[in-house]
Amino acid sequence: METASEKQPQSLPKGFQWGAVKAGIKASGNLDLAIAVAPGSATAAAMFTRNQVVAAPVTVGRRHIASTGGRVKVVLVNAGNANCATGQPGIDACLQTCVAAAETFHCIFDEVFPSSTGIIGVPFPAEKIVDALPEISKTLGDTPDHANLFSRAILTTDTRMKTARAVVQIDGSEITLFGAAKGAGMIHPQLGPPHATMLVYLFTDAVATSEQLQSVLSPAVERSFNSISIDGDTSTNDTVLLLASGASGIKLNERSQEAFTNALNLVCKSLAHQIVDDGEGVGHVVTLHITGARTPAEAKQIAKSIAHSPLCKTAWSSADPNWGRLLAAAGYSGVEFDPGKLTVHIGPQPVFEFGVRSPLFNEATAHAIMKQREYTITLNLGQGDAECQFVTCDLTEEYVRINADYST
Incomplete structure (x- = not known):
């Protein structure tokens, strides 16, 4: 029988590694560069902001998802600089970091999915990210501590990490989901299919095509992230990314999809609630x-x-x-x-x-x-x-x- 239930933090999807370092982007000196790697690659579905003004990594991320047919190996996220309203130099700088990450993790550059969050209109320090890549590769691992490093490094005005997990039981085997999010201000997501900021990264070890992932992600987002608001401002960088490594060996099909959808809804609603609960200055x-x-x-x-x-x-x-x-x-x-x-x-x-x-x-x-x-x-x-x-x-x-x- 298939069921979806919350799982303790020790449970993480197989087929992923996480890590983070201080690249010197944040003035505070805190962790500001996060990475997630699928050594065997992953299929992906994504939704992005509908704001007409979009950050360079949103433009590049859309292109990469389209050009690879939804294949991602590296997720590269920086906090402290939104790389928005930076023109062609911002696009070029984003691509520079993708090329460097591809060289570091042995994939093609458009299998790198970039994200940024922070202040709008500030020149993007690509060199800091490129210089930090050798160090961040040493931090990679698949334990809860490594996942927490990733979850902390993506924060800006957030006061705490936002994570959620769920497990789908299918005939004695498991599909696991893990989600990490950031967002505390400029929160009124209006996310659509590929066409201070909310970033959401969802990882699962299910076997699924990009089309299958998109079919379950869109309604889950509508019920969760598209049903919250802190201040009514829609960010230029909002992104939700769902990755499936396939490492569980369990396919999304008629038998498993309903339970997987329930688990995905559970994770998304938890993360969405955590975002509002940690909103800037929120009392109620x-x-x-x-x-x-x-x-x-x-x-x-x-x-x-x-x-x-x-x-x-x-x-x-x-x-x-x-x-x-x-x-x-x-x-x-x-x-x-x-x-x-x-x-x-x-x-x-x-x-x-x-x-x-x-x-x-x-x-x-x-x-x-x-x-x-x-x-x-x-x-x-x-x-x-x-x-x-x-x-x-x-x-x-x-x-x-x-x-x-x-x-x-």
Whole structure:
């Protein structure tokens, strides 16, 4: 029987090695160059930001995935410099690092998948990465400590690593998944198929084609990373990469794909939640549960309108149950609904019912619920069976302080 379940950190997919070094890109002197290597190569699927302004590694990564038919051997990630708005010199510098990595790890240059995160518009120090490659090759390994090195090196304003694991049991054998992510600000991912930043790297030892991986990655991303927002800003560098080494020997097929999909969803949702929970200055994590919609798209449209409202987000920061702001944000979302059919709850507390404040509304109770680190706000539109859950957060003075001084 096939099942998907969370697994302890010791469980990692076979067929990968991870490592990291200090290349001198971050002013802090912390780890800033991470690498993942599939010695036997891996198949890949990727999704990238839909921002029209994209970083050089997004452009190069798209090209490499297309030119190899979804084959990747090396993932090279730097933190501290986004290599965005750097023009052709940025593209050239990115390619320079890919060529150097290919020489170091004995593959062709377009089997190297690059990523960058950090400040936009700063010339990219390719030479620091090239110089660090001999040293980073010495750090490679397949233990949890090595995976943690990778996970720490990709961080920028994050305060902690974001990792998740799951295992699929199939007739006594296992497919393992491991995910590492970074992101704390400039988080409102709008990821599409190949066509401060969120970067997500997903590793599995399943046997799968690039097309199979893409077919399971796209819906998993829609339910997780495309259903979160910290500040409403979509980064120029957002990337989600799924790699399959095939080292388990277990193929994705009719028997295994459902369980694998469940495991992938579990990992993606965990990482997405961790990103919001570690958002810049976040004091409260708020799940917006929009129900009774005509379509999932309309439910998400209303959720985004509320999640991006400065008035809602600042009210959440002080646990102020100013529910009128929720109604206003839903009302200008562009989705048509009848306010007379709408109900709103903060946690289990009714606040609005069928056009007026609920007779059961208790401001003190709602305030107490909103003082919790996490809670749910539910809006039932009363016009259908569709719904969505969208995870967001408050907007605090600490967020303003971090982003007012980010580049200086």
